[in-house]
Amino acid sequence: MTTRTMRVLAASAAATILAIGGTALPAMAGGDEVGGEGSSYHLDYGWDGGADLVFEYGDDGDKVYHGDWDGDGDDTLMVRRGRTYYVTNSRTGGQASVVFNYGLASDEVLVGDWNGDGRDTLAVRRGQTYYISNALRGGAAEKVVNYGRSSDDVLTGDWDGDGRDTIAVRRQRTYFVVNAIRPGLADTVFDYGLTADTVHVGDWNGDGADTLSVQRGSAFYLSNSLRSSAASRIEYFGRADDVALVGDWNGDGRDTIGVRRAPDEPQVPDGVTGNRAIGYTMMIEYGYSSSQWSCLDNLWQRESGWNHLAANPYSSAYGIPQSLPGSKMASHGSDWRTNPRTQIAWGLDYINGRYGSPCGAWNAFLSKGWYADPPAELADELAKEPSVMEHADVATDEPATEATTPEETAAPEPSGQETVEEQVEESASQSPAPTQDATADATQEPTQEATQSGTEE
Structure with missing residues (x-):
């Protein structure tokens, strides 16, 4: 499909109008943005x-x-x-x-x-x-x-x-x-x-x-x-x-x-509410099947009771996934202290990278009493400490950090009025290009998930 730039003189077409029965939808143009939402x-x-x-x-x-x-x-x-x-x-x-x-x-x-x-x-x-x-x-x-x-x-x-x-x-x-x-x-x-x-x-x-x-x-x-x-x-x-x-x-x-x-919303099991419901939905969206839920639920029930303000006074582990230290979750958002979604997103990434699945992490927990590996200098001390969790309130979020972006240079505006004949002549003095940046040096990747096969209804 392609787009062309052209001028149109007024023309009246003595043509029969095609009338096809059905419900009219909003007009869209081909060759433009796809529209809608979803991945x-x-x-x-x-x-x-x-x-x-x-x-x-x-x-x-x-x-x-x-x-x-x-x-x-x-x-x-x-x-x-x-x-x-x-x-x-x-x-x-x-x-x-x-x-x-x-x-x-x-x-x-x-x-x-x-x-x-x-x-x-x-x-x-x-x-x-x-x-x-x-x-x-x-x-x-x-x-x-x-x-x-x-x-x-x-x-x-x-x-x-x-x-x-x-x-x-x-x-x-x-x-x-x-x-x-x-x-x-x-x-x-x-x-x-x-x-x-x-x-x-x-x-x-x-x-x-x-x-x-x-x-x-x-x-x-x-x-x-x-x-x-x-x-x-x-x-x-x-x-x-x-x-x-x-x-x-x-x-x-x-x-x-x-x-x-947009992907279909996961059906949360009966009785699963609050942070647990958020966790179940995010786990399914992450790509894990519902069979992993009992492992994730057991793991974070034992670690924090699914409390996003849970703080371990002995180890400084924090939040639903008991990140050690809690500040590691800042990689997923500056609101890591108070936002359960940020904590769960970090926790799922950690589990996937370290154990491959929630059940892999749960089995590790059953084996050694924890699943989030501490820094080496704390490992010996943590082995001596109890795993009882205490809850602490957090007063404020950290301020969000905004990524810097290159300045945009003002673009030349189209000039000239339409003629009565609806005809616009090509402008010899037109700027040769839209405002733009040089090409990026490194290849990057949009957020994505693994491919799958399926059949359309």
Whole structure:
């Protein structure tokens, strides 16, 4: 999928409006951010109603895009955090293959293969102005074009099958399509669907040209032409409230559907409340099965009674997991003294790294009387001390430490008013690039979980 920058002259299409029955959903633009929240992805390779690949990647609140970043024919994910982009070339996530800074945190970003090299890159949109880059890096934009209105919804795709992505403007149910990245007249104008429809762009039949699909609930109405007509076929996938994304997930030349979801909330066992309920939920989200719960529950009942203010006066161990010293939990948050979630997160990481599982930690506790290894200088003394816990109140949290971030330089604003003909000429004096940073030196990895296989309902 691709985005193009273009200008639209007013055109009236004497076209039949496609009216497909169903519930109207909020409008969305193709080639833009996926939207929604969640770190669980369910991808279908063949419109057979079931997910062929299910995996976890990134954080629930990440901004997510997708494209063929390395030219291998498969679409994969990209996570955006602020103005930093984490690109992975694996279908199941994993360590980021490329990390770079580009533009401003407030920029609208589009994805497309602008030069026909088989690799998707970014375009920054600021109002009517599009800054197009042909590489996944910081630096000057290769092309700057003004097109359309600031209020336009924008779709991206290879509309004529020439291998290059360009832009289409959507105004309510009318689409203005151009086949080159330039100002000028729209090459195709047509009406399709309803104003409130969610619209996706893809090559549904493998002919090399992108067309539209209307999503209504879990139904997708696919069209194989850019004209006002009935849908070529109707497919179903996922749930009515799913956030959908379209891509060629297996490199077969045909786009299919995927959905992004927040993981289902774990069902807390009856009678498990307070900090124990938080602990159970976080344990399941961490990736452990419910069979590990009795071990974790027994372990932290013995250590602290699940009291996040529990302090051992003999050893200075602190909190629910009895971190020794308690200040080690600062690695997971400055509120480690009073926030049970911070303490549990640290404890689960410690258990995973030291013992592999809560039951591994519980067995170690039964063997030696503790599980959190003390500093070497305290080990002999602790062996002589009782394990009775006392509770102490903590007056205040430590102040939160804010990470420093590079300054953002003010971006040039789009200039010029729209003409009566709704035509915007390319500006020769336009700044050559959005504000941006140099590429990052080190590859980083978004927070993620191990992949898994599964079947979509």
